[in-house]
Amino acid sequence: MISFVIPAYNEERYLGATLTAIHDAMKEIGARYEVVVADDASTDHTATVAANLGARVVRVEKRQIAGTRNAGAHATRGATLVFVDADTRVNAAVLRGVIAAMEAGAVGGGAGVQFDSAPRWATNFIKVLVPFFRTMRWAAGCFLFCRRDAFDAVGGFDEAYYASEEIHISRALGRKGRFVVLREAVTTSGRKTEKYSFWATVGLCLRLMAGGLGAVKSRRVTAGFWYDGKR
Secondary structure, three states: OOOEEEEOOOOOHHHHHHHHHHHHHHHHHOOOOEEEEEOOOOOOHHHHHHHHHOOOOEOOOOOOOHHHHHHHOOOOOEEEEEEEEEEOOOOOOHHHHHHHHOOOOOEEEEEHHHHHHHOOOOHHHHHHHHHHHHHHHHOOOOOOOOOOEEEEEEEOOOOOOOOOOOHHHHHHHEEEEEEEEEEEEEEEEEEEHHHHHHHHHHHHHHHHHHHHHHHHHHHHHHHHHHOOOOO
C-alpha cells in the first residue's frame, strides 16, 4: 500500500486540490493507498477540508516541517511513503514513476517540479534547479518518496533542521540504496515566489550561506520565508 503524508499548516486554500489530485491519480492507477494529513496547529479549516476529502487527520503541535512529516509518517501503514506538500498536485504519470522505481529496487526518490503560476525569474530558476537536484540526487521539498524500512533506518527527517531537511534525508537514503529523481513532474504553488521578490530570495540564500549549517537549524533565520504563517 502507498501511504501519502501531507504536512499542513493553515492550508484550507490549497489542500482540496492536492487531495483531489491524489484521489484522481490513484483511481486511474488502481493501487491501494491511504492519505494522512498531519495538521500542524492550524487555526483555519484545514482539518475539515482534509476529513471531508477522505484523509485521516493527525493533529500535531510542531510548527516545524520535518517534525510534522515524521508525525504523519508514524501514523501510516503502507510499505511506500510519499510525502506531498499541501500546495502540490501529483498526477498518475508521477505515481506510476514512483511505483516503477520502487519495483526496480530504488530506496526512494523525488520528481521534477513545475510552478502553476510564478514570475518569469522563478520559472527560469526552477528550470536550472531541477536538473541540478537530479544530478545531485536530491528530492525537492514538495515531493519525496521512499520505502518505509529505509525511512525508519535513517530516522526519518532530521528534526534539527527547519529547512533543507529534504536534502539531508535524500543523502541519508542514498547511503542506503539507489535514490532517483523522476523525469515526471509534480505541479506546486508559486506562492512564495509571488510574495517574495527575486532580490529578497537572493538575500535569504546569502544569509543561509553566511550562517552555514547552523542557519537552517534556526527558526529565527528561516522564519520569514518558511514559517511566517501567511497563506
